[in-house]
Amino acid sequence: xxxxxTLTDLYRAMLRIRRAEERVAQIYPTDxxxxxxxxxxxxxxIAAGVSLALGPDDHLYGTYRGHGLYIARGxxxxxxxxxxxxxxxxxxxxxxxxxxxxxxxxxLMGCSAIVASNIPIATGAALxxxxxxxxxxxxxxxxxxxxxxxxxxxxxNFAALKKLPILFVCENNNYAVNSPLSTRHLTTELFxxxxxxxxxxxxxxxxxxxxxxxxxxxxxxxxxxxGGPRLLEYVTYRRHEHVGPGLDxxxxxxxxxxxxxxxxxxxxxxxRAMVVERCxxxxxxxxxxxxxxxxxxxxxxxFAEAGAxxxxxxxxxxxxxxxxx
Amino acid sequence: MTSRKITYxxxxxxxxxxxMERDPKVFVMGIGADDHKELFGSAKGLLQRFGPERIxxxxxSESAMTGVAIGAALEGMKPVHVHIRADFLYLAMDQxxxxxxKWRYMFGGSRSVPLVVRAVIGRSWGQGAQHSQSxxxxxxxxxxxxxxxxxxxxxxKGLLLAAIADPxxxxxxxxxxxxxxxxxxPEEPFELPFGKAYVRREGKDVTIVANSYMVAESMKAAExxxxxxxxxxxxxxxxxxxxxxRTILESVRKTGRLLVVDTSWTAxxxxxxxxxxxxxxxxxxxxxxxxRLGQQPSPCPVAKPLEDAFYPSARKIARTVFExxxxxxxxxxxxxxxxxxxxxx
Numbered sequence: 001x002x003x004x005x006t007l008t009d010l011y012r013a014m015l016r017i018r019r020a021e022e023r024v025a026q027i028y029p030t031d032x033x034x035x036x037x038x039x040x041x042x043x044x045x046i047a048a049g050v051s052l053a054l055g056p057d058d059h060l061y062g063t064y065r066g067h068g069l070y071i072a073r074g075x076x077x078x079x080x081x082x083x084x085x086x087x088x089x090x091x092x093x094x095x096x097x098x099x100x101x102x103x104x105x106x107x108l109m110g111c112s113a114i115v116a117s118n119i120p121i122a123t124g125a126a127l128x129x130x131x132x133x134x135x136x137x138x139x140x141x142x143x144x145x146x147x148x149x150x151x152x153x154x155x156x157n158f159a160a161l162k163k164l165p166i167l168f169v170c171e172n173n174n175y176a177v178n179s180p181l182s183t184r185h186l187t188t189e190l191f192x193x194x195x196x197x198x199x200x201x202x203x204x205x206x207x208x209x210x211x212x213x214x215x216x217x218x219x220x221x222x223x224x225x226x227g228g229p230r231l232l233e234y235v236t237y238r239r240h241e242h243v244g245p246g247l248d249x250x251x252x253x254x255x256x257x258x259x260x261x262x263x264x265x266x267x268x269x270x271x272r273a274m275v276v277e278r279c280x281x282x283x284x285x286x287x288x289x290x291x292x293x294x295x296x297x298x299x300x301x302x303f304a305e306a307g308a309x310x311x312x313x314x315x316x317x318x319x320x321x322x323x324x325x
Numbered sequence: 326m327t328s329r330k331i332t333y334x335x336x337x338x339x340x341x342x343x344x345m346e347r348d349p350k351v352f353v354m355g356i357g358a359d360d361h362k363e364l365f366g367s368a369k370g371l372l373q374r375f376g377p378e379r380i381x382x383x384x385x386s387e388s389a390m391t392g393v394a395i396g397a398a399l400e401g402m403k404p405v406h407v408h409i410r411a412d413f414l415y416l417a418m419d420q421x422x423x424x425x426x427k428w429r430y431m432f433g434g435s436r437s438v439p440l441v442v443r444a445v446i447g448r449s450w451g452q453g454a455q456h457s458q459s460x461x462x463x464x465x466x467x468x469x470x471x472x473x474x475x476x477x478x479x480x481x482k483g484l485l486l487a488a489i490a491d492p493x494x495x496x497x498x499x500x501x502x503x504x505x506x507x508x509x510x511p512e513e514p515f516e517l518p519f520g521k522a523y524v525r526r527e528g529k530d531v532t533i534v535a536n537s538y539m540v541a542e543s544m545k546a547a548e549x550x551x552x553x554x555x556x557x558x559x560x561x562x563x564x565x566x567x568x569x570x571r572t573i574l575e576s577v578r579k580t581g582r583l584l585v586v587d588t589s590w591t592a593x594x595x596x597x598x599x600x601x602x603x604x605x606x607x608x609x610x611x612x613x614x615x616x617r618l619g620q621q622p623s624p625c626p627v628a629k630p631l632e633d634a635f636y637p638s639a640r641k642i643a644r645t646v647f648e649x650x651x652x653x654x655x656x657x658x659x660x661x662x663x664x665x666x667x668x669x670x
Contacts, residue, residue, distance in 0.1 A: 059400070093433030102432040109399065110432050114423050120389035121424060124396020124404075131352070131378065131402065151420075154389030161384070318434040319468045321492035 002210045004279040010052055010209045011271040012289055013072040014044040018268050019293045020071055023301065024084060025245035032305075033084045035097035038065040042207075042239035045267040046171050048072045049212025050139055054220055058137045059107045059129075061122035064099035065171075066111030069141060075103035077296055078303035087307030094310040095318070115176070116142060116149035119168065123155040126166035126229075137220045138166045145176025147190055153197070159229040160198035167219050168199070168231045171206060173238035178253040191233035199229050206234025207267040210274060237262035326511040334504040336478035337367040337443075340485040341405065343514040345375050348403060351489060353380040354394065355407030355443075356387075364407055365445070365504055387416035391442070395425050395494075398440040403489055411444035411498060412458045425494040426469030437492040443485070446500045446588060448538065449632070450668030454624035459537070459589035464496045465566045465598060471495040471519055472566040474537040474588075478508040480563055483517030490516055500538040500588070502664050520567035524576065528556035531646050532576040534599050535586040536562055542662060543586055545639035549659040550646055557646060565595055573599065574607045581612035582649055586637050591619035616649055618642060638662070 002010070021039045028037065040047060047068030054060065062069045070080055075091070083090030084098050092100050099113040109125065112118040122140035129136040146152055147170065159166050170190055174181050181188050191201035205211050212234060219230040237258055241248040249259060275281040331339070344351045353371060355364070359382050363369045371380045383390045387408070394404040408414055414421070425438050447456040464472040471493060475481040481499065488495035525540055526547050535543040540561045547557040560576050562568055577583050583603050587596040596617040603615060618637040626632055640659045647654045 061396075091433065092431060092435070095433050096431045100431050102435050104435055110428065110435065112424065114419060117392065117419060117424055120392025120420065121396035121399065123389065124393035124398070125400045126396075127393055128397040128400035128402045131397075151386075151389040151392060154384065154386035155392070157384055158386065158389060158393060318430045320471075321429060321437040 002213055006052065006213065007210060007279055008275050008281065010048045010213055011275045013048040013052060014209060014268050014271050015289060016293050016296070017044040017047060017068045017071045020077065020080070020297055021067055023297050024067070027301070028245035033098070035084070035086065035099070036243045037084070037098045037245065038243050039240040039245065040065050040068040042262065042267060043171055043173060043236045044068055045209035045212050045271065046169070046206050046234045046236060049209050050141060050169055050216050053213045053216035054107070054137060054139060056107065057135070058139065058220070059109050059125055060139045060141060061109050061118040061125065062101065062111040062141045063115065063118065063143060063146070064111060064113040065143065066101040067098070069108055069111070070101040070103055073103065073106040073108050075101070075106050075108060077300035081300040081304035082307045085304040085307065086309060087304055088310040088314070089303065089307035093314070116146035116151045118142070119146060120151045120155045123159050123164060123166060126159060126164035127162060129165055130162065134165050134226060135224060136165065137223045139169050140166060141169045141171065143176065144170060144172040144174065144181050144190060146170070147193055148176065148184055153193070156194045156199045156229065156231065157197045160194070163226065163228040165223040166229045167216065167223060168194070168229060169216070170231065170233045171236060172233055173236050174255070174258060175238050175242065175253070177242045178251065180253060180255065191231055194231040199231050201231035201233060203233045203235060206236035207265060207270060209267065209271045236267070326513050326515065328509045328511040330507050331478055331510050332504065333475070333478045333481045333506050333508070334366045336482035336510045337485055337499070338369050339510070340482040341368065341371060342374070344486060344489045345371065345379060347514065350401060351403040351405065352378070353405045353407060354383050354390065355409070356383055356385055357409060358382055358407055364409060365501070387413050388420055391417035391420035392424065394440050395420060395428070395438055398438045399428065399436050403439055403441070405441045405443060405489065408442070408444040410456050411446050411460050412455050414442070414444050414460055418463070421464070421470065421494070422467050426467045429493070430469060438494050439492050440494040441485070441488045442494070442496045444496065444498050446498060446537070448500070448502050448636070449664055449666050451627040452625065453627045457625040459498070459587070461498050461565055462589060462594040462598065465595060469494070470566065471564070472498065473519065473564045474498045476503065476537055476540045476561050476563060478506065478510045480517060482510050483515050484563065486514055487516035487519060491519070498537070502538050502666055503541070506541070519564045520569050521564060522560055522562045522569035522572035524572065525559040525561050526557070528558035528580065530556050530580060531582040531584060531649060532558045532560060532580045533584045533586060533642065533646070534560045534562065534573055536565070536595065537588050539586040539588050539637060542637065542639045543642055545662050546642035546646065546659055549639070549643050553655050555646060555650060555652070562599070568598070568602070570602055570606065573602065574610070577603050577607045578610040581610055583611065583615045584618065584642070584645055584649065585615065586618045586642060589619055590622060591617050592622065594619055613649065616645060618645060
């Protein structure tokens with residue numbers, strides 16, 4: 001059973017992701033953010049559960065839909081917004097944009113825009129951890145689209161072979177761009193994809209943050225104790241369009257039934273109901289968290305607005321190590 | 326430093342041994358890395374000495390294993406990922422181009438990727454279309470990677486140690502036909518700088534810029550040319566990215582003529598880049614057009630007569646130089662280089 005303190009922390013992390021991304025969507029039409037954005041609105045339970053269940057020294061590798069992990073791990077909001085604004089005070093100094101969130105201080109090592117490409121890299125991070133005693137657990141976070149690429153299987157095989165301390169976290173939101181899972185795979189029980197390779201898998205409700213948190217905590221403890229990798233599939237639903245700030249609920253690729261079900265069960269509402277019912281959080285407290293979140297986001301946007309864009313002389317900085325102005 | 330004559334293969338082996346002795350974070354991985362063939366002998370004794378944690382076989386998953394090496398490098402290890410044929414690198418291009426080359430830059434300098442990739446070019450004994458390719462130009466094209474092609478045993482040791490010490494991803498392209506050549510190599514660990522070319526032979530009449538095994542062919546040609554009154558200067562870039570532009574331009578300034586000989590195809594190849602460099606920055610030095618030699622524009626065939634026609638050779642190089650100088654090609658043919666390599670792999 002998740003502790004009451006943890007439940008409120010999880011809710012507040014989700015709230016922070018939701019409100020920050022809503023702000024991103026709101027700013028987007030002004031063209032202040034001139035790069036592709038991939039929102040994770042209504043998938044916050046997974047980012048929050050994974051981020052908080054792992055320890056401070058654990059490392060995470062994510063994807064282009066990476067704002068959630070960055071925020072839930074505790075990455076500073078200012079550099080996130082500044083990166084979206086492509087400013088020099090952004091988390092990638094204006095060179096990465098929304099798709100390449102990074103905050104190594106909080107263990108988010110990097111997010112990649114080639115869907116499965118970070119899975120083997122996370123596996124290598126787990127190999128490095130094992131070589132140094134295996135106390136650090138690595139999480140590779142990816143979408144259901146990533147299981148279409150060969151490196152997913154290659155990585156699971158190697159992680160099983162070497163018993164690496166890694167969790168393969170699949171956020172199954174049912175769509176790879178605009179292609180439903182069922183048009184891409186005959187068998188859609190993704191958690192089973194590792195079984196034959198020796199990676200035990202399990203499927204969970206990805207919209208219940210306490211379920212995500214507990215399952216990751218258990219799997220991480222096992223990995224840390226030398227139990228090897230796990231494939232954790234979290235079923236959720238992508239509410240926004242693949243890329244961009246909008247909703248495309250009328251688009252032909254959408255499954256009406258799944259959409260209607262998802263819209264009736266918002267993971268943030270689920271978490272809020274939990275903190276209210278289980279932790280006795282009052283309406284006043286909820287309002288205070290909202291206000292605090294808004295203040296933080298306002299400050300982060302101001303930080304981004306005030307930041308200077310990188311100078312043209314910085315173009316070639318960091319192509320190689322040491323090549324910095 | 327004490328030096329003695331050892332083979333190219335022994336020099337690689339010595340570099341790996343010394344790097345692993347000095348730094349516990351250095352490890353070697355690759356298909357067959359720990360088997361009894363010991364990566365053509367280049368990994369000799371490493372398993373016995375350093376154990377299976379530090380040199381290990383991998384599944385035949387070139388793409389993911391490249392990612393694994395990158396991930397380990399990001400977390401502070403110093404992986405050396407070996408491919409016994411350079412052709413296999415094509416399976417790893419996503420990881421090398423999209424991840425290794427870009428990580429530091431796209432994350433604003435967050436972390437470097439101290440990865441070393443060793444890949445061996447195959448040639449002769451019917452290696453054929455998929456066991457013979459020289460992919461250096463692909464890597465030269467992409468900012469963020471360094472590319473070297475060691476030619477001598479000294480290069481093989483000094484550049485591999487430099488690659489292992491380097492904070493950025495380095496692709497070291499070796500040549501199977503060079504494995505048995507012998508040369509002076511210092512016993513102690515030493516690093517050769519990237520971006521430094523070597524003049525393998527001085528001459529005044531024509532500059533031949535050649536890399537890897539093409540240096541051996543060019544030296545043979547130069548020897549023959551010398552017997553016929555033509556002095557060729559042979560320049561070996563060794564490091565293709567970064568490229569030592571100055572040494573190449575200085576040589577062309579001296580000779581006024583440039584022949585570029587690459588182990589790969591000419592189209593968009595290393596030879597094209599070097600020719601473009603001289604056309605851009607050394608045009609006034611040129612007495613005539615730049616000439617290039619490379620593999621013929623076909624996949625590599627197996628039949629010996631076709632294979633001989635496919636590759637540049639000392640003979641072709643010598644003939645080309647005579648033609649460039651408007652000299653009659655002498656009756657006596659250039660003796661062909663004989664390689665010891667008899668396969669099977």
